Amino acid sequence: MPEGHSVHRIARQFARNFVGRPVRASSPQGRFADGAAQLDGCTPTTVRAVGKQMFMEFDGDLWLRVHLGLYGAWDFAGEILVDPTIASANGRMGQTNQRGTDLATPDDAPIFDDAGENSLASIGAPRRTRVHVRMSEQTKGLDEADGLEAAGSEWPPPVVGQVRLRLMTDVTCADLRGPTACVVETPEQVAAVIARLGPDPLVGDPRENEERFVQAVRRRNVAIGQLLMDQSVVSGIGNVYRAEMLFRANLDPHTPGRAIPEEIVRGLWRDWVELIRIGVETGQMMTMDGLEGDEWRKAMAHRDDRHWVYHRAGLPCRVCGTEIVLEEMQARKLYWCPQCQR
Structure with a gap:
Protein backbone atom coordinates (compact mmCIF):
# COMPACT_ATOMS: atom_id res chain seq x y z
CA MET A 1 0.00 0.00 0.00
CA PRO A 2 1.39 3.43 -0.90
CA GLU A 3 2.24 5.38 2.24
CA GLY A 4 1.73 9.09 2.82
CA HIS A 5 4.73 10.38 0.87
CA SER A 6 3.55 8.69 -2.34
CA VAL A 7 0.06 10.18 -2.14
CA HIS A 8 1.50 13.66 -1.63
CA ARG A 9 3.63 13.13 -4.74
CA ILE A 10 0.54 12.03 -6.68
CA ALA A 11 -1.31 15.16 -5.55
CA ARG A 12 1.60 17.37 -6.64
CA GLN A 13 1.65 15.69 -10.02
CA PHE A 14 -2.06 16.28 -10.53
CA ALA A 15 -1.68 19.89 -9.39
CA ARG A 16 1.04 20.44 -11.95
CA ASN A 17 -0.59 18.64 -14.89
CA PHE A 18 -4.36 18.83 -14.38
CA VAL A 19 -5.40 21.80 -12.20
CA GLY A 20 -6.82 24.60 -14.32
CA ARG A 21 -7.30 22.36 -17.38
CA PRO A 22 -10.69 20.95 -18.45
CA VAL A 23 -10.68 17.16 -18.29
CA ARG A 24 -12.41 14.37 -20.09
CA ALA A 25 -13.44 11.70 -17.61
CA SER A 26 -14.48 8.15 -18.40
CA SER A 27 -14.68 4.74 -16.77
CA PRO A 28 -13.45 2.15 -19.28
CA GLN A 29 -14.14 -0.59 -16.74
CA GLY A 30 -17.66 0.76 -16.20
CA ARG A 31 -17.67 0.60 -12.40
CA PHE A 32 -17.34 4.39 -12.06
CA ALA A 33 -19.45 5.41 -15.06
CA ASP A 34 -21.85 7.65 -13.13
CA GLY A 35 -19.05 9.42 -11.25
CA ALA A 36 -17.03 9.90 -14.43
CA ALA A 37 -20.08 11.41 -16.14
CA GLN A 38 -20.33 13.98 -13.33
CA LEU A 39 -16.67 14.97 -13.75
CA ASP A 40 -16.53 14.93 -17.54
CA GLY A 41 -15.91 18.41 -18.91
CA CYS A 42 -15.18 19.89 -15.49
CA THR A 43 -11.96 21.66 -14.49
CA PRO A 44 -9.93 20.66 -11.43
CA THR A 45 -9.32 23.69 -9.24
CA THR A 46 -7.34 22.28 -6.31
CA VAL A 47 -5.86 18.96 -5.24
CA ARG A 48 -4.56 17.89 -1.86
CA ALA A 49 -3.43 14.79 -0.03
CA VAL A 50 -4.22 13.95 3.57
CA GLY A 51 -2.50 10.80 4.71
CA LYS A 52 -3.24 8.01 2.24
CA GLN A 53 -6.15 9.78 0.53
CA MET A 54 -6.23 12.30 -2.29
CA PHE A 55 -8.93 14.93 -2.72
CA MET A 56 -9.36 16.75 -6.04
CA GLU A 57 -11.80 19.65 -6.25
CA PHE A 58 -13.61 20.42 -9.51
CA ASP A 59 -15.66 23.44 -10.45
CA GLY A 60 -19.29 22.96 -9.58
CA ASP A 61 -18.60 21.95 -5.95
CA LEU A 62 -17.59 18.42 -6.91
CA TRP A 63 -14.77 16.52 -5.24
CA LEU A 64 -13.06 13.32 -6.34
CA ARG A 65 -11.77 11.26 -3.40
CA VAL A 66 -9.35 8.41 -4.08
CA HIS A 67 -7.83 5.92 -1.66
CA LEU A 68 -5.48 3.53 -3.47
CA GLY A 69 -5.56 0.88 -0.75
CA LEU A 70 -3.48 -2.27 -1.22
CA TYR A 71 -3.89 -2.70 -4.95
CA GLY A 72 -4.63 0.69 -6.46
CA ALA A 73 -2.33 2.64 -8.74
CA TRP A 74 -2.31 5.71 -10.95
CA ASP A 75 -0.64 5.38 -14.37
CA PHE A 76 0.33 8.56 -16.23
CA ALA A 77 1.01 9.04 -19.92
CA GLY A 78 1.51 11.87 -22.39
CA GLU A 79 3.33 15.09 -21.49
CA ILE A 80 4.23 15.22 -17.82
CA LEU A 81 5.36 18.44 -16.19
CA VAL A 82 7.97 17.84 -13.52
CA ASP A 83 7.40 19.43 -10.12
CA PRO A 84 10.59 21.42 -9.41
CA THR A 85 9.83 21.48 -5.67
CA ILE A 86 10.54 17.77 -5.38
CA ALA A 87 14.26 17.53 -4.81
CA SER A 88 16.46 15.71 -2.36
CA ALA A 89 17.75 17.36 0.78
CA ASN A 90 20.96 18.46 -0.93
CA GLY A 91 19.13 20.09 -3.82
CA ARG A 92 19.41 17.20 -6.27
CA MET A 93 16.36 16.30 -8.28
CA GLY A 94 14.45 13.21 -7.12
CA GLN A 95 11.96 12.98 -9.93
CA THR A 96 10.70 9.44 -9.63
CA ASN A 97 9.21 7.43 -6.84
CA GLN A 98 11.13 4.18 -6.87
CA ARG A 99 11.99 2.69 -10.22
CA GLY A 100 13.99 5.30 -12.09
CA THR A 101 14.99 7.58 -9.25
CA ASP A 102 17.15 10.30 -10.79
CA LEU A 103 19.73 11.77 -8.48
CA ALA A 104 22.69 13.80 -9.63
CA THR A 105 25.85 11.74 -9.29
CA PRO A 106 29.49 12.31 -10.24
CA ASP A 107 28.95 10.50 -13.53
CA ASP A 108 25.38 11.78 -13.97
CA ALA A 109 24.07 8.22 -14.01
CA PRO A 110 20.47 7.68 -12.89
CA ILE A 111 19.71 5.27 -10.07
CA PHE A 112 17.11 2.62 -10.86
CA ASP A 113 15.35 0.73 -8.11
CA ASP A 114 15.13 -3.03 -8.57
CA ALA A 115 11.40 -3.05 -7.72
CA GLY A 116 8.57 -0.63 -7.10
CA GLU A 117 6.96 2.40 -8.62
CA ASN A 118 7.78 5.35 -10.84
CA SER A 119 6.20 8.61 -9.77
CA LEU A 120 6.18 10.11 -13.25
CA ALA A 121 4.61 7.10 -14.92
CA SER A 122 3.03 4.96 -12.21
CA ILE A 123 2.35 5.32 -8.50
CA GLY A 124 0.73 2.62 -6.45
CA ALA A 125 0.77 -1.14 -6.35
CA PRO A 126 3.94 -2.46 -8.06
CA ARG A 127 3.39 -4.36 -11.31
CA ARG A 128 5.38 -7.10 -12.99
CA THR A 129 4.72 -5.58 -16.38
CA ARG A 130 4.34 -2.00 -17.51
CA VAL A 131 2.06 -0.47 -20.12
CA HIS A 132 4.16 0.40 -23.16
CA VAL A 133 3.19 4.08 -23.06
CA ARG A 134 4.58 4.55 -19.57
CA MET A 135 7.86 6.30 -18.97
CA SER A 136 10.82 4.08 -19.65
CA GLU A 137 14.56 4.55 -19.45
CA GLN A 138 14.69 4.67 -23.25
CA THR A 139 11.96 7.30 -23.76
CA LYS A 140 13.05 9.49 -20.89
CA GLY A 141 14.20 13.01 -21.74
CA LEU A 142 13.65 16.21 -19.78
CA ASP A 143 13.11 19.37 -21.80
CA GLU A 144 15.03 21.94 -19.79
CA ALA A 145 13.11 24.80 -21.32
CA ASP A 146 9.68 23.85 -19.95
CA GLY A 147 10.24 20.92 -17.63
CA LEU A 148 8.28 18.56 -19.85
CA GLU A 149 8.62 14.76 -19.87
CA ALA A 150 7.34 12.60 -22.71
CA ALA A 151 5.80 9.29 -21.60
CA GLY A 152 5.00 7.53 -24.85
CA SER A 153 3.90 8.74 -28.28
CA GLU A 154 0.57 6.97 -28.88
CA TRP A 155 -2.35 9.29 -28.19
CA PRO A 156 -4.73 8.73 -26.63
CA PRO A 157 -3.05 5.84 -24.85
CA PRO A 158 -4.75 2.47 -25.27
CA VAL A 159 -6.78 1.28 -22.32
CA VAL A 160 -4.96 -1.62 -20.68
CA GLY A 161 -6.51 -3.72 -17.93
CA GLN A 162 -9.31 -2.70 -15.60
CA VAL A 163 -9.23 1.09 -15.61
CA ARG A 164 -11.70 2.41 -13.05
CA LEU A 165 -11.22 6.07 -14.03
CA ARG A 166 -9.42 7.82 -16.87
CA LEU A 167 -8.78 11.56 -16.64
CA MET A 168 -7.42 13.31 -19.71
CA THR A 169 -6.39 16.81 -20.66
CA ASP A 170 -5.32 17.60 -24.21
CA VAL A 171 -1.82 16.32 -23.49
CA THR A 172 -1.81 14.25 -20.28
CA CYS A 173 -3.63 11.08 -19.27
CA ALA A 174 -4.05 9.48 -15.84
CA ASP A 175 -5.53 5.99 -15.44
CA LEU A 176 -6.68 4.66 -12.08
CA ARG A 177 -6.78 0.93 -11.41
CA GLY A 178 -7.81 -1.08 -8.36
CA PRO A 179 -8.49 1.61 -5.74
CA THR A 180 -10.16 0.94 -2.43
CA ALA A 181 -12.20 4.14 -2.84
CA CYS A 182 -12.99 6.26 -5.89
CA VAL A 183 -16.01 8.45 -5.26
CA VAL A 184 -17.47 11.84 -6.14
CA GLU A 185 -18.42 13.73 -3.00
CA THR A 186 -19.81 17.06 -1.85
CA PRO A 187 -17.68 19.57 0.08
CA GLU A 188 -19.49 18.53 3.26
CA GLN A 189 -18.72 14.85 2.71
CA VAL A 190 -15.05 15.60 2.07
CA ALA A 191 -14.85 17.74 5.21
CA ALA A 192 -16.34 14.89 7.23
CA VAL A 193 -13.77 12.40 5.90
CA ILE A 194 -10.85 14.73 6.63
CA ALA A 195 -12.20 15.42 10.14
CA ARG A 196 -11.92 11.71 10.92
CA LEU A 197 -8.27 11.55 9.87
CA GLY A 198 -5.35 12.09 12.21
Whole structure:
Protein backbone atom coordinates (compact mmCIF):
# COMPACT_ATOMS: atom_id res chain seq x y z
CA MET A 1 0.00 0.00 0.00
CA PRO A 2 1.39 3.43 -0.90
CA GLU A 3 2.24 5.38 2.24
CA GLY A 4 1.73 9.09 2.82
CA HIS A 5 4.73 10.38 0.87
CA SER A 6 3.55 8.69 -2.34
CA VAL A 7 0.06 10.18 -2.14
CA HIS A 8 1.50 13.66 -1.63
CA ARG A 9 3.63 13.13 -4.74
CA ILE A 10 0.54 12.03 -6.68
CA ALA A 11 -1.31 15.16 -5.55
CA ARG A 12 1.60 17.37 -6.64
CA GLN A 13 1.65 15.69 -10.02
CA PHE A 14 -2.06 16.28 -10.53
CA ALA A 15 -1.68 19.89 -9.39
CA ARG A 16 1.04 20.44 -11.95
CA ASN A 17 -0.59 18.64 -14.89
CA PHE A 18 -4.36 18.83 -14.38
CA VAL A 19 -5.40 21.80 -12.20
CA GLY A 20 -6.82 24.60 -14.32
CA ARG A 21 -7.30 22.36 -17.38
CA PRO A 22 -10.69 20.95 -18.45
CA VAL A 23 -10.68 17.16 -18.29
CA ARG A 24 -12.41 14.37 -20.09
CA ALA A 25 -13.44 11.70 -17.61
CA SER A 26 -14.48 8.15 -18.40
CA SER A 27 -14.68 4.74 -16.77
CA PRO A 28 -13.45 2.15 -19.28
CA GLN A 29 -14.14 -0.59 -16.74
CA GLY A 30 -17.66 0.76 -16.20
CA ARG A 31 -17.67 0.60 -12.40
CA PHE A 32 -17.34 4.39 -12.06
CA ALA A 33 -19.45 5.41 -15.06
CA ASP A 34 -21.85 7.65 -13.13
CA GLY A 35 -19.05 9.42 -11.25
CA ALA A 36 -17.03 9.90 -14.43
CA ALA A 37 -20.08 11.41 -16.14
CA GLN A 38 -20.33 13.98 -13.33
CA LEU A 39 -16.67 14.97 -13.75
CA ASP A 40 -16.53 14.93 -17.54
CA GLY A 41 -15.91 18.41 -18.91
CA CYS A 42 -15.18 19.89 -15.49
CA THR A 43 -11.96 21.66 -14.49
CA PRO A 44 -9.93 20.66 -11.43
CA THR A 45 -9.32 23.69 -9.24
CA THR A 46 -7.34 22.28 -6.31
CA VAL A 47 -5.86 18.96 -5.24
CA ARG A 48 -4.56 17.89 -1.86
CA ALA A 49 -3.43 14.79 -0.03
CA VAL A 50 -4.22 13.95 3.57
CA GLY A 51 -2.50 10.80 4.71
CA LYS A 52 -3.24 8.01 2.24
CA GLN A 53 -6.15 9.78 0.53
CA MET A 54 -6.23 12.30 -2.29
CA PHE A 55 -8.93 14.93 -2.72
CA MET A 56 -9.36 16.75 -6.04
CA GLU A 57 -11.80 19.65 -6.25
CA PHE A 58 -13.61 20.42 -9.51
CA ASP A 59 -15.66 23.44 -10.45
CA GLY A 60 -19.29 22.96 -9.58
CA ASP A 61 -18.60 21.95 -5.95
CA LEU A 62 -17.59 18.42 -6.91
CA TRP A 63 -14.77 16.52 -5.24
CA LEU A 64 -13.06 13.32 -6.34
CA ARG A 65 -11.77 11.26 -3.40
CA VAL A 66 -9.35 8.41 -4.08
CA HIS A 67 -7.83 5.92 -1.66
CA LEU A 68 -5.48 3.53 -3.47
CA GLY A 69 -5.56 0.88 -0.75
CA LEU A 70 -3.48 -2.27 -1.22
CA TYR A 71 -3.89 -2.70 -4.95
CA GLY A 72 -4.63 0.69 -6.46
CA ALA A 73 -2.33 2.64 -8.74
CA TRP A 74 -2.31 5.71 -10.95
CA ASP A 75 -0.64 5.38 -14.37
CA PHE A 76 0.33 8.56 -16.23
CA ALA A 77 1.01 9.04 -19.92
CA GLY A 78 1.51 11.87 -22.39
CA GLU A 79 3.33 15.09 -21.49
CA ILE A 80 4.23 15.22 -17.82
CA LEU A 81 5.36 18.44 -16.19
CA VAL A 82 7.97 17.84 -13.52
CA ASP A 83 7.40 19.43 -10.12
CA PRO A 84 10.59 21.42 -9.41
CA THR A 85 9.83 21.48 -5.67
CA ILE A 86 10.54 17.77 -5.38
CA ALA A 87 14.26 17.53 -4.81
CA SER A 88 16.46 15.71 -2.36
CA ALA A 89 17.75 17.36 0.78
CA ASN A 90 20.96 18.46 -0.93
CA GLY A 91 19.13 20.09 -3.82
CA ARG A 92 19.41 17.20 -6.27
CA MET A 93 16.36 16.30 -8.28
CA GLY A 94 14.45 13.21 -7.12
CA GLN A 95 11.96 12.98 -9.93
CA THR A 96 10.70 9.44 -9.63
CA ASN A 97 9.21 7.43 -6.84
CA GLN A 98 11.13 4.18 -6.87
CA ARG A 99 11.99 2.69 -10.22
CA GLY A 100 13.99 5.30 -12.09
CA THR A 101 14.99 7.58 -9.25
CA ASP A 102 17.15 10.30 -10.79
CA LEU A 103 19.73 11.77 -8.48
CA ALA A 104 22.69 13.80 -9.63
CA THR A 105 25.85 11.74 -9.29
CA PRO A 106 29.49 12.31 -10.24
CA ASP A 107 28.95 10.50 -13.53
CA ASP A 108 25.38 11.78 -13.97
CA ALA A 109 24.07 8.22 -14.01
CA PRO A 110 20.47 7.68 -12.89
CA ILE A 111 19.71 5.27 -10.07
CA PHE A 112 17.11 2.62 -10.86
CA ASP A 113 15.35 0.73 -8.11
CA ASP A 114 15.13 -3.03 -8.57
CA ALA A 115 11.40 -3.05 -7.72
CA GLY A 116 8.57 -0.63 -7.10
CA GLU A 117 6.96 2.40 -8.62
CA ASN A 118 7.78 5.35 -10.84
CA SER A 119 6.20 8.61 -9.77
CA LEU A 120 6.18 10.11 -13.25
CA ALA A 121 4.61 7.10 -14.92
CA SER A 122 3.03 4.96 -12.21
CA ILE A 123 2.35 5.32 -8.50
CA GLY A 124 0.73 2.62 -6.45
CA ALA A 125 0.77 -1.14 -6.35
CA PRO A 126 3.94 -2.46 -8.06
CA ARG A 127 3.39 -4.36 -11.31
CA ARG A 128 5.38 -7.10 -12.99
CA THR A 129 4.72 -5.58 -16.38
CA ARG A 130 4.34 -2.00 -17.51
CA VAL A 131 2.06 -0.47 -20.12
CA HIS A 132 4.16 0.40 -23.16
CA VAL A 133 3.19 4.08 -23.06
CA ARG A 134 4.58 4.55 -19.57
CA MET A 135 7.86 6.30 -18.97
CA SER A 136 10.82 4.08 -19.65
CA GLU A 137 14.56 4.55 -19.45
CA GLN A 138 14.69 4.67 -23.25
CA THR A 139 11.96 7.30 -23.76
CA LYS A 140 13.05 9.49 -20.89
CA GLY A 141 14.20 13.01 -21.74
CA LEU A 142 13.65 16.21 -19.78
CA ASP A 143 13.11 19.37 -21.80
CA GLU A 144 15.03 21.94 -19.79
CA ALA A 145 13.11 24.80 -21.32
CA ASP A 146 9.68 23.85 -19.95
CA GLY A 147 10.24 20.92 -17.63
CA LEU A 148 8.28 18.56 -19.85
CA GLU A 149 8.62 14.76 -19.87
CA ALA A 150 7.34 12.60 -22.71
CA ALA A 151 5.80 9.29 -21.60
CA GLY A 152 5.00 7.53 -24.85
CA SER A 153 3.90 8.74 -28.28
CA GLU A 154 0.57 6.97 -28.88
CA TRP A 155 -2.35 9.29 -28.19
CA PRO A 156 -4.73 8.73 -26.63
CA PRO A 157 -3.05 5.84 -24.85
CA PRO A 158 -4.75 2.47 -25.27
CA VAL A 159 -6.78 1.28 -22.32
CA VAL A 160 -4.96 -1.62 -20.68
CA GLY A 161 -6.51 -3.72 -17.93
CA GLN A 162 -9.31 -2.70 -15.60
CA VAL A 163 -9.23 1.09 -15.61
CA ARG A 164 -11.70 2.41 -13.05
CA LEU A 165 -11.22 6.07 -14.03
CA ARG A 166 -9.42 7.82 -16.87
CA LEU A 167 -8.78 11.56 -16.64
CA MET A 168 -7.42 13.31 -19.71
CA THR A 169 -6.39 16.81 -20.66
CA ASP A 170 -5.32 17.60 -24.21
CA VAL A 171 -1.82 16.32 -23.49
CA THR A 172 -1.81 14.25 -20.28
CA CYS A 173 -3.63 11.08 -19.27
CA ALA A 174 -4.05 9.48 -15.84
CA ASP A 175 -5.53 5.99 -15.44
CA LEU A 176 -6.68 4.66 -12.08
CA ARG A 177 -6.78 0.93 -11.41
CA GLY A 178 -7.81 -1.08 -8.36
CA PRO A 179 -8.49 1.61 -5.74
CA THR A 180 -10.16 0.94 -2.43
CA ALA A 181 -12.20 4.14 -2.84
CA CYS A 182 -12.99 6.26 -5.89
CA VAL A 183 -16.01 8.45 -5.26
CA VAL A 184 -17.47 11.84 -6.14
CA GLU A 185 -18.42 13.73 -3.00
CA THR A 186 -19.81 17.06 -1.85
CA PRO A 187 -17.68 19.57 0.08
CA GLU A 188 -19.49 18.53 3.26
CA GLN A 189 -18.72 14.85 2.71
CA VAL A 190 -15.05 15.60 2.07
CA ALA A 191 -14.85 17.74 5.21
CA ALA A 192 -16.34 14.89 7.23
CA VAL A 193 -13.77 12.40 5.90
CA ILE A 194 -10.85 14.73 6.63
CA ALA A 195 -12.20 15.42 10.14
CA ARG A 196 -11.92 11.71 10.92
CA LEU A 197 -8.27 11.55 9.87
CA GLY A 198 -5.35 12.09 12.21
CA PRO A 199 -2.79 14.84 11.65
CA ASP A 200 -0.62 14.87 8.53
CA PRO A 201 2.74 16.70 8.88
CA LEU A 202 2.25 18.31 5.47
CA VAL A 203 -1.25 19.63 6.16
CA GLY A 204 -2.32 22.25 8.66
CA ASP A 205 -0.64 23.92 11.61
CA PRO A 206 2.58 22.16 12.74
CA ARG A 207 2.10 22.82 16.45
CA GLU A 208 -1.53 21.80 16.43
CA ASN A 209 -0.65 18.63 14.53
CA GLU A 210 1.97 17.65 17.09
CA GLU A 211 -0.37 18.25 20.00
CA ARG A 212 -3.14 16.21 18.35
CA PHE A 213 -0.76 13.30 17.85
CA VAL A 214 0.64 13.43 21.38
CA GLN A 215 -2.82 13.54 22.96
CA ALA A 216 -4.16 10.77 20.72
CA VAL A 217 -1.29 8.43 21.63
CA ARG A 218 -1.01 9.16 25.35
CA ARG A 219 -4.68 8.71 26.14
CA ARG A 220 -4.86 5.20 24.66
CA ASN A 221 -4.04 1.91 26.36
CA VAL A 222 -3.28 0.42 22.94
CA ALA A 223 0.05 -0.83 21.62
CA ILE A 224 2.03 1.89 19.86
CA GLY A 225 2.53 -0.50 16.95
CA GLN A 226 -1.23 -0.43 16.42
CA LEU A 227 -1.64 3.29 17.07
CA LEU A 228 0.85 4.30 14.37
CA MET A 229 -1.21 2.37 11.80
CA ASP A 230 -4.49 3.93 12.96
CA GLN A 231 -5.27 6.67 10.45
CA SER A 232 -7.46 8.45 13.01
CA VAL A 233 -4.38 8.84 15.23
CA VAL A 234 -1.87 9.87 12.55
CA SER A 235 -2.26 10.05 8.79
CA GLY A 236 0.00 8.43 6.23
CA ILE A 237 2.03 5.87 8.19
CA GLY A 238 2.03 2.33 6.81
CA ASN A 239 3.93 -0.88 7.47
CA VAL A 240 7.37 0.38 6.44
CA TYR A 241 7.35 3.68 8.27
CA ARG A 242 5.75 2.04 11.33
CA ALA A 243 8.55 -0.51 11.72
CA GLU A 244 11.31 1.98 11.00
CA MET A 245 10.02 4.73 13.29
CA LEU A 246 9.68 2.35 16.23
CA PHE A 247 13.21 1.08 15.70
CA ARG A 248 14.60 4.60 15.41
CA ALA A 249 12.87 5.43 18.72
CA ASN A 250 14.04 2.18 20.40
CA LEU A 251 10.40 1.44 21.23
CA ASP A 252 8.90 -1.98 21.83
CA PRO A 253 5.91 -2.13 19.43
CA HIS A 254 3.74 -3.60 22.18
CA THR A 255 4.16 -0.67 24.58
CA PRO A 256 0.78 0.97 25.34
CA GLY A 257 0.58 4.56 24.16
CA ARG A 258 -0.28 5.89 27.61
CA ALA A 259 2.87 4.25 29.03
CA ILE A 260 5.22 6.12 26.69
CA PRO A 261 6.77 9.31 28.13
CA GLU A 262 5.56 12.49 26.46
CA GLU A 263 9.02 13.47 25.20
CA ILE A 264 9.35 10.15 23.36
CA VAL A 265 5.92 10.55 21.76
CA ARG A 266 6.91 14.04 20.62
CA GLY A 267 10.12 12.57 19.26
CA LEU A 268 8.10 10.05 17.25
CA TRP A 269 6.04 12.83 15.70
CA ARG A 270 9.08 14.92 14.83
CA ASP A 271 10.75 11.90 13.28
CA TRP A 272 7.64 11.37 11.13
CA VAL A 273 7.79 15.01 10.05
CA GLU A 274 11.36 14.50 8.86
CA LEU A 275 10.83 11.10 7.25
CA ILE A 276 7.82 12.17 5.20
CA ARG A 277 9.74 15.24 4.03
CA ILE A 278 12.54 13.00 2.78
CA GLY A 279 10.01 10.62 1.24
CA VAL A 280 8.27 13.37 -0.74
CA GLU A 281 11.55 14.90 -1.91
CA THR A 282 13.29 11.70 -3.00
CA GLY A 283 10.36 9.39 -3.61
CA GLN A 284 11.94 6.80 -1.32
CA MET A 285 11.12 5.63 2.17
CA MET A 286 14.72 6.32 3.17
CA THR A 287 14.92 5.66 6.91
CA MET A 288 18.66 5.18 7.49
CA ASP A 289 20.64 8.28 8.36
CA GLY A 290 24.10 9.37 7.29
CA LEU A 291 24.41 7.43 4.03
CA GLU A 292 26.69 9.02 1.43
CA GLY A 293 28.33 8.20 -1.88
CA ASP A 294 28.16 4.52 -2.86
CA GLU A 295 26.15 3.64 0.24
CA TRP A 296 23.51 6.23 -0.71
CA ARG A 297 23.36 4.98 -4.30
CA LYS A 298 23.04 1.38 -3.14
CA ALA A 299 20.26 2.27 -0.73
CA MET A 300 18.35 4.24 -3.37
CA ALA A 301 18.59 1.29 -5.75
CA HIS A 302 17.60 -1.45 -3.31
CA ARG A 303 14.85 -1.21 -0.72
CA ASP A 304 16.53 -3.68 1.62
CA ASP A 305 19.58 -1.43 1.87
CA ARG A 306 17.71 1.66 3.07
CA HIS A 307 15.84 0.29 6.10
CA TRP A 308 16.90 -0.69 9.61
CA VAL A 309 14.50 -3.57 10.23
CA TYR A 310 11.75 -3.66 7.59
CA HIS A 311 11.88 -6.78 5.42
CA ARG A 312 14.87 -8.11 7.42
CA ALA A 313 13.24 -11.01 9.30
CA GLY A 314 15.87 -13.50 10.47
CA LEU A 315 18.77 -11.21 9.60
CA PRO A 316 21.05 -9.65 12.22
CA CYS A 317 20.13 -6.23 13.55
CA ARG A 318 22.33 -3.59 11.94
CA VAL A 319 23.08 -2.20 15.43
CA CYS A 320 23.29 -5.08 17.91
CA GLY A 321 23.36 -8.24 15.78
CA THR A 322 20.19 -9.74 17.31
CA GLU A 323 17.95 -11.59 14.85
CA ILE A 324 15.15 -9.37 13.56
CA VAL A 325 11.73 -10.71 14.53
CA LEU A 326 8.72 -10.94 12.23
CA GLU A 327 5.26 -11.20 13.76
CA GLU A 328 1.72 -10.21 12.91
CA MET A 329 0.00 -7.30 14.57
CA GLN A 330 -3.60 -6.80 13.50
CA ALA A 331 -3.03 -8.93 10.40
CA ARG A 332 -0.09 -6.82 9.21
CA LYS A 333 3.58 -7.82 9.24
CA LEU A 334 5.67 -6.22 11.96
CA TYR A 335 9.48 -6.26 11.93
CA TRP A 336 11.46 -5.31 15.05
CA CYS A 337 14.58 -5.94 17.09
CA PRO A 338 13.84 -7.42 20.54
CA GLN A 339 17.18 -6.21 21.88
CA CYS A 340 17.25 -2.59 20.67
CA GLN A 341 13.52 -2.11 21.16
CA ARG A 342 12.94 -2.92 24.79
